[in-house]
Amino acid sequence: MHVSANATESDCPVWVPDPAGLSDVELLLDGAFPCLHGFLAADEVESVRNSGELPDGTRWPVPIVLEVPDDLARHERVELRDEEGAPVAVVDNVSPWWDGRAAHLAGPVRPASAERGRTLRTLRPPAPAVRAGLPPGPVLGLAPQRPLDRRRLAQIRHLCAELGATVLLLPRLTGPRPQALVRATFAAMAELPGGTTVVPVPLRSHGDGKRDELLAAHVAAAYGATHLLSEQVVEHAPIPVVEPPEMARDQADRWRPAADVPAAQRRRGLDEDELSERLAAGKELPGWFASEPVAREWSRLSPPLHRRGFTVFFTGLSGAGKSTLARELRDELAQCDAREVTLLDGDVVRRSLCAGLGFSAEDRSRNVRRIGWVAAEVTRHGGVAICAPIAPYGADRADVRARVGEVGEFLLVHVATPLRECERRDRKGLYARARSGDLPQFTGVSAPYESPEDADLVLDTSRLPVRDCVAQVLALLRERGWVRPWT
Ligand SMILES: Nc1ncnc2c1ncn2[C@@H]1O[C@H](COP(=O)(O)OS(=O)(=O)O)[C@@H](OP(=O)(O)O)[C@H]1O
Ligand SMILES: Nc1ncnc2c1ncn2[C@@H]1O[C@H](COP(=O)(O)OP(=O)(O)O)[C@@H](O)[C@H]1O
Structure with missing residues (x-):
């Protein structure tokens, strides 16, 4: 065992690895990787990749590495924390390395405290x-x-x-x-x-x-x-x-x-x-x-499809009809499905979960990813999340799809009502304010909306009444087996 006794470091920088990185850290600390002292250095990685051996000839199959942001790799010592922020380990970063893609810590790993809050510790x-x-x-x-x-x-x-x-x-x-x-x-x-x-x-x-x-x-x-x-x-x-x-x-x-x-x-x-x-x-x-x-x-x-969690994610311009369809879908599901539904509407979320965020590209991204995080939790626990933000950026929508997809099912619905119609509706008078220059960075007018290319369903509410739009979403949910067919 190469993991030395307790260390408490208070003044070194902190990094929270992703769950995959954390599982490697736990196995290192638990002595489950007995040939390793810690994260591998560049020469060790190359040797393992090429010959399945560490440079000293010890057989070892998989490079155990930890990617970190560039500036972190320049520190001699880095504290690793779990997702709750509890210290897990300290890496003595003796041989950091960079490849074309990322920076990596390399060096011995030791426990940060005796009382690590590990999953299923007992x-x-x-x-x-x-x-x-x-x-x-x-x-x-x-x-x-x-x-x-x-x-x-x-x-x-x-x-x-x-x-x-x-x-x-x-x-x-x-x-x-x-x-x-x-x-x-x-x-x-x-x-x-x-x-x-x-x-x-x-x-x-x-x-x-x-x-x-x-x-x-x-x-x-x-x-x-x-x-x-x-x-x-x-x-x-x-x-x-x-x-x-x-x-x-x-x-x-x-x-x-x-x-x-x-x-x-x-x-x-x-x-x-x-x-x-x-x-x-x-x-x-x-x-x-x-x-x-x-x-x-x-x-x-592996619950049956009709009991697994899923997320329906409506995206589209302001006034496209997202909130209306989201509410109607929730009410329809209440009549035919036993799962709890959580509605994550753009306006509502911005007063609670995302209070304080504005409409810059960064803030919109944060807003949408937070919504995705909550939707994934709801989905993981077998519920239904219905989201209705504008979500103008493809990268954020892809992040949500990936996050939810890891734990359940995901449906992207593009509410593709033309800008002309949204502007005609202008329920909140926001388009008028945007056109007059009174409201900056308004989606569709002075801020971008990236039309999805991966929508599971596209609905134009200027052509279809609410009832038909919702019926199409439900039909798709039934077709995929996520909601039981009418009996
Ligand atoms: N600059 C600007 N651009 C777009 N929308 C604006 C803006 N300022 C305020 N609003 C109001 O905020 C609602 C959109 O919030 P979202 O959280 O859905 O937007 S985003 O996904 O973060 O882009 C949106 O609500 P919906 O009309 O329901 O879409 C607007 O009422
Ligand atoms: N087929 C339709 N689907 C959804 N909304 C529609 C439809 N036809 C008309 N509307 C009207 O369009 C407006 C859409 O507003 P809202 O649902 O708040 O949009 P968003 O959440 O996308 O900003 C509502 O006043 C709604 O009654």
Whole structure:
């Protein structure tokens, strides 16, 4: 372990890495990357990329790096904080480096305080402590990314019996609902051999499937696994990697080694597409596929389409009809859908969440991104967010789409009412003021509106009555399966 004892730094600059960066920091601090002292220097990165080895010849699959703003990389020491602003770690930035794209910190990482507020802290002792607490003998490690179905559980039991091993499960804390995967893993405990250990790890993908799996082998070894169960062929792993044995479902719906079940007596399982379709449609998973507690958690992790959160984002000029359509859509949904709806209207938000922001390009961008942040939270928790800001810039709309898309569904509706008509309506007299020069930076008159090229639906309210506009939005929501069809 290369992480030294507590440090409290008060006078060094602070950086909040993104969630992916923070998960690497946590794994470094937890001793899950045992070959590393901290973030890699340029020569180490090059060596790992080219040969899968650190410069001293130690095998290591993935460059663990931290991008920061240019000026930060010039400091000798940087404190890393989590999203709540709590100190997590200190980087002694001994070998910062720059490539064409970004600046990077490089150097040893140590904890900022003994009491780090880590996700699921009580379930996650550091790797050496987990290793020391495992029973003696072989340990079969596994870093699942989805709940354990009955076939996989049968494979684990079979391998454990063969190797005389205990089980170490390292469910990955990634994706929009990581805690649901942890619950699903615990839900399978009754079907796992006695003495099974579960330690959630924030092990994320670094963008290369093969190297990611090799990294999982290193992490599993750091936590004390002597073998790794993996579907993939993993070369140069620090511990033997075992393929899951082929299993077949017999006439009594038990999963047994395929060799023991004559071909004529095998029943077929669910393929990936069938599984996704069942989950999306909210159909029960069969008992032979997953036990009831596991199936329940599985459907929480992957709720049916009509129970997942979604965001409808109206964009368009002032007076285009965004607020009117947003309100009508909310009222329609109230009659046919059980999800809670949060309306984030431009005018209303500017009096609350975004009070104090003006209409400069920067302030509009902040305004729209804040709305997107809230919409993503609503969506993550299975609600419906309806947003109705002007949102004149494509980059901000793309940011919202990406943010929401990570946790649920997103629909962009361009309320493309021509400027002429918006100006004719001029409900608030703002166009008249803008034309007279009394109101500067007015969208469509003296400030830009970038027409979306990625709208899921385009509505011109000068041609279509409100009722038809809303009907089109609802029809699309139904077509996509996010709202149930009329029964
Ligand atoms: N300069 C200028 N440009 C555009 N709009 C202005 C401006 N000043 C005030 N208003 C009023 O603010 C409402 C738009 O706020 P938004 O938050 O939707 O705008 S933005 O997305 O941040 O561009 C907008 O409301 P809507 O008419 O509902 O769109 C206007 O009433
Ligand atoms: N088909 C339509 N859809 C939406 N609004 C319409 C439509 N036809 C007329 N309007 C009128 O246009 C105005 C739009 O105002 P509003 O909804 O506040 O627009 P925005 O929020 O885009 O500024 C309202 O007075 C509304 O009654």
